[in-house]
Amino acid sequence: MRLLFFISLFTLALQAHTILVINSNSDVKKYNEAVEEFGKNFNHPFKTLDISNKSSNEIKKALYDEYPDTVYAVGAKAYQYANEYIPEKDIYFSSIVDWKRLSLASNRYGVSNELHNGMQLILIKSLFTSVNTIGVVHSKYTQNMVDDLSRDAGALGIKILPILIDEASVENMQFDTALNNSDAMMVISDPLFLNNENAVKNLFSSAKKQKKPIIAYHELFIQYGATLVISADNPTIGRQIATMIESNLNERSMEKIQYPAGTNIVFNKKEAELNGVEITSDILSIATEIRE
Amino acid sequence: MKLFSLIFLLVMTLCADNVKVYLYTPEINVNNFKSLKMSFDSYLSGYGNYELQPFSDKETFEKYLKNKNTIAILSSWHYREISKKYNLEAMLVAKKKGSVTDRKILVGQKNTLLKGVVTSAYDTEYTNELLNSITDEHSQELSVLRVPKEIDALMSVGFGMSRFALISKDTFVHLQHINPVLSKDLKIYYESDPEYRMLLACNETDKEVTTLVSIFKNMEFSSDGKKILNMIGIDKLVVFNIRNLENRGDTK
Structure with a gap:
């Protein structure tokens, strides 16, 4: 009887814990995919707040009115408002590019937007049989990213060939020599490189001429001729946050900031055939989408 | 008269229902169903009015099994659960790296x-x-x-x-x-314990079913067929018989 009483008390305590999901913009597909899967996999009641058309004052009022115990902030805007107005609360975040620039208090948890380098490299190694050296175009802004990539690649027997660009060289950068010395090229989210359309087009056309595959991190690059796109699976991120909050409520230990656990792989079959690149049959069972 | 016959044939062809092969297994990456269906349909259409109907949830899949002449691809775990209810009999079993079982x-x-x-x-x-x-x-x-x-x-x-x-x-x-x-x-x-890989099962063996089973069995012999089998993570489909039962522990 006493046990039943404690179980009832515990259940009530869990129900009393209020949770608010703040969506930065419900028109953004990747935010919605995460929110939707979070809802399907989270076993407690929660409310959702879309702040895309709200003023700062309206958001502030909504947060004070709700005053939730836990917030799941989807996107940078949602995180910034939660962090500003109710910083004392547990805040979980996802879908924020480069979360490391955020100043995080001890009650912050989240899933990064970017995959662990190791996951990308293992997938590349599983799919491309003849890729041993990968060229990476980068500037000083992404030097740390390339250093990490080189370290993780070394453990898998892959060599990273860094191609350093700067403000002066980016416009007329020629990639032929680098492509000659690489089996594939990898496009990372380097701001200097991506802000220069000529440089991007230059890389893709040179790669096409030399029949070298390009591996990118966003589906947008398929239209330029990327052979493979490896990115985080957004629905899995929503499920991951649900699992993290459940773990915390049940006082189970977990990593506070995690990499995405699921991958989304788009394979450009046409481009692979044009390049004549050797791909293992694993691609057919691993790819999320095969573009014919 | 010839024109009338041609139109009649065309109408008959358009109206003819495709024979569907229903697929649901919790072991396949569901995101890939679009490519999987396109590849299967293109392959099967070379042999007749056949198409694949993949499902991402168990309940909807089972609703379709109530029809007669059902041909389904499903996991052995699911087969064990529903074979009696839907009168299903395993005809083929998936094989990978020489084994019909997996752990x-x-x-x-x-x-x-x-x-x-x-x-x-x-x-x-x-x-x-x-x-x-x-x-x-x-x-x-x-x-x-x-x-x-x-x-x-x-x-x-x-x-x-x-x-x-x-x-x-x-x-x-x-x-x-x-x-x-x-x-x-x-x-x-x-x-x-070792479990069978996915099974192809049906609830009534007529000429159409026998033909379709044979098409699936022969997939491993064509490069397109092989590619499709790889998409569902297997090498081939082989006849399911009592010897499979005896060899259930073959990968142990």
């Missing part, structure tokens, strides 16, 4: 207590049933995080997103080959 394993970092997050690419019902059965119901402290692919489940353990992964032994052996560094710190905690 599921629970893998984790060395010296880890049985609690925390388990990543799994299978649906939640199947995952929970597997966990209960292989851990002798010691899985209460485990919570499941569903991921798109088995390789994701395994990499999650390696990179700290989960404590354990529930995967097939094939996938683990594959990762050991690709990345010995990542897999050297992993340990198999539990292992299931």
Whole structure:
């Protein structure tokens, strides 16, 4: 009887814990995919707040009115408002590019937007049989990213060939020599490189001429001729946050900031055939989408 | 008259119902269904009015099994559960690397207590049933995080997103080959008995079904057919017979 009483008390305590999901913009597909899967996999009641058309004052009022115990902030805007107005609360975040620039208090948890380098490299190694050296175009802004990539690649027997660009060289950068010395090229989210359309087009056309595959991190690059796109699976991120909050409520230990656990792989079959690149049959069972 | 016959034939062709092969297995990456259906349909249409109808959820799949002349591809776990209800009989069984069976394993970092997050690419019902059965119901402290692919489940353990992964032994052996560094710190905690890989089953054997079974059996002999079989993670489909039962422990 006493046990039943404690179980009832515990259940009530869990129900009393209020949770608010703040969506930065419900028109953004990747935010919605995460929110939707979070809802399907989270076993407690929660409310959702879309702040895309709200003023700062309206958001502030909504947060004070709700005053939730836990917030799941989807996107940078949602995180910034939660962090500003109710910083004392547990805040979980996802879908924020480069979360490391955020100043995080001890009650912050989240899933990064970017995959662990190791996951990308293992997938590349599983799919491309003849890729041993990968060229990476980068500037000083992404030097740390390339250093990490080189370290993780070394453990898998892959060599990273860094191609350093700067403000002066980016416009007329020629990639032929680098492509000659690489089996594939990898496009990372380097701001200097991506802000220069000529440089991007230059890389893709040179790669096409030399029949070298390009591996990118966003589906947008398929239209330029990327052979493979490896990115985080957004629905899995929503499920991951649900699992993290459940773990915390049940006082189970977990990593506070995690990499995405699921991958989304788009394979450009046409481009692979044009390049004549050797791909293992694993691609057919691993790819999320095969573009014919 | 000739024109009338041609129009009649055309109308008959357009009106003819395609024979559908229903597919649901918790072991296939559901995101890939569009490509899978397109490839299967293109292959099967070379032999007649056949098409694949894949499902991402068990309930909807089972609704379609109520029809007569059902041909279905499903996991052996699911087959065991519903074969009597829908009068299904296994005709073919999937084979990979010379074996018609597979084992599921629970893998984790060395010296880890049985609690925390388990990543799994299978649906939640199947995952929970597997966990209960292989851990002798010691899985209460485990919570499941569903991921798109088995390789994701395994990499999650390696990179700290989960404590354990529930995967097939094939996938683990594959990762050991690709990345010995990542897999050297992993340990198999539990292992299931060998289970049949996916089955092709039907509930009535007529001429049409026999033809279709034969088309599936012969897929391994054409390059297009082989590619499609690879998409569902197998090498071939072979006749399911009593010898398969005797060899159930062949991968042990």
